[in-house]
Amino acid sequence: MELAVKLEVFEGPLDLLLHLIDKNKIDIYDIPIAEITAQYMDYVDAMDKEDLDVVSEFLVMAATLLDIKARMLLPKEKNEEGEEEDPRTELVERLLEYRKYKYMSGELRDMSVGSDHIIYKEPSIPKEVAHYRPPVDLEALLQGVTMTRLRAVFEDVLKRQAQMMDPVRSQFGRIEKETVQISDRIGYVRKKVLSGGRHSFRSLLREGATKTEIVVTFLAILELIKTGDILFTEDSTRDDFILEGNG
Template sequence: MDNLQSQNTQILSLSLDGFEGPIDLLLSLARDHKIDLAKLSILKLAEQYLEFLDKIISKDIDIAAEYLVMGAWLAFLKSKLLLPIENDDNLENIEDLSELLEFQMKRLEAIQNVSKTLFKRHQLGVHFFKRGNPEIFNVSNKFQYNLSLYDLIKTYGNIITKSDEEKITIANTRLFSVENAIIRLKKLLKGSKDWKSLLDFIPNDIKSELENKSALASHFVASLELVKEGNANIKQDNIEDEIFLSSKI
């Protein structure tokens, strides 16, 4: 239409009796009650509005969607205005529809303002990004040993010998010392002038062969010590015969 002027393909510019400019300005004036929408030509408004939708819908579906509800109301108003007014009730209905149209225009303005505010906010994937999948790092351990050939051989030897180790347990034995044997002989020979066999001085409670040999050796050395000190006499008729002792005191 000749009356349709568009300064921008995304802005609806109207040319009506009593108003000429973008629809945003019309909404602003209507909101401030500086213009009465009921006095404007609703028919021209609807025609220009529908023509704008027809052009913009193929270019920007989002902008067209914002005006879609308004278009339905304007088309409905246009059909009502084309019909003859038979009574006052129809006139009141048209006035009610005009008020609803004004409400819808104000609602559209609010939606546009909110959408602008939303799009000004930082958007995911544009201004910031969500955390990706956790990073998994493979850990590779590398050991380095600083050893000489001697250290290796020593370590190997320790491992081999450790497995063959055996515990040696020494049983408790009663071994006779020469000092104890001297004391025993002095006590038993005291005041006795009779000859007695050296075997008679060996304790009778000895059970093991090792203890018996220890007692015999210590008492023989003790008898020689007493003879040396002049405290006892010793004799043996033959090499393989028994040894006899007697007190000299």
Template sequence: MSNEAGALDAPPEGLDAVLPDVVDQVALARLYGEPLFDLPRDLYIPPDALQVFLEAFEGPLDLLLYLIRKQNFNILDIPMAAVTRQYLSYVDEIRASNLELAAEYLLMAAMLIEIKSRMLLPPKKTAEGEEAEDPRAELVRRLLEYEQMKLAAQRLAEVPQYGRDFLRAQVYVEQALQPRFPDVSALDLQSAWRDIMKRAKLVQHHKISREELSVREHMSIVLRHLQGRKFVEFGELFDTTRGPQVMVVTFIAMLELAKETLIELTQAEAFAPIYVRLAYTPAS
């Protein structure tokens, strides 16, 4: 039993080569699956590999306005000493990392120092006896204009923008499902109507109806026209408004009256007008 217990307590063969020398530390990392307890001596980490920016400013005016609004300073009465001190501390931080970016901020820093120096001097009066303009007036004007433009830009940024806040809905319709109607003008309609009228004339029908006309009735009509008149021109006895059928029946009625010697047809000479009158009946 003692031999078996000793065999269980002893580490297996080859395990010493796997276990690290220091086992009471937490591994910093794993490299290819193996625990890494110490950083490699030849590992190089660039100084600017990790940078943290607490505030991002778009320029010197933006930084200066931020410092004024953060501490609730009156922008018309800027405490130049406090603002210049805070501004220079920020410029010192960016000079260590980005000298090109710091050049623009250094120009504003020089302006702040100049304004601070001019405020320490006694004010000079102009030739008209008026007091000189406040050295901070130009800076205040630029700050107010910049703040107005910044607020306007923020309001514009709040407006919904295509691609950022919304996307345009697009519906794809199959070409076969989308009918394409032609554009029709008034001239096209007029031409189409003329074509329809031409076709209608080619296929139009003429219906002939039968009308019953009485020769005896027209004989009475002719006699009534001649009643009380000596002579009536032949053409006046025909009614041209009622069609050729009535004119034919009227002509037959006149022939029948002439046959029965009820009327007389007279003509003075050849090609002269023909006159019609009632037949002369001698008195008894």
């Protein structure tokens, strides 16, 4: 039987076998090896023998088919469970796997057709969503840090600030400064911490020239910890806390 096919139609020996099976409407689980081998060999004989790389693949499959054909003429072997082994089993499994991947590649090829004409919308996220931050878990954030420790550092800074005052001049009258706004201190501390680096809790408190400024700075830091703008870790080696920007 002569086949009017060309080598470039098939991507390999398995592709040719599937073509022969579909063309003859053969059950892939019950391949008539003698018939398929004869048609396959007709195709191999008609091949251009100059391309050895391609020819060698088809010759290997031809040898496999001939081996299966010869084994089917012999008494069938039995496996450990006493069941007769089918020499075609391994070939059928390879054909099924090849068919699966061939169909998958076809689906991907169809999906790619015209995809270069598709324009996707750039992602757009509302500002309130883009700037959303999940609520801060204060218990997890301040785990191991007690308010007693924070208060101790705070009172120590106040004590040192009071010791730096001149006991004589402190009795003189003075012009009071404008009231310190907590919103201003929050903005100042946020800008400084988020600019990068690690900042000492004590150092930020000491920047206050007066007791009022120290207290307001302390409240501003607590508010920023609560909103999650800054991270808060203990520095036990220096009896201090470290503040870092959160993002």
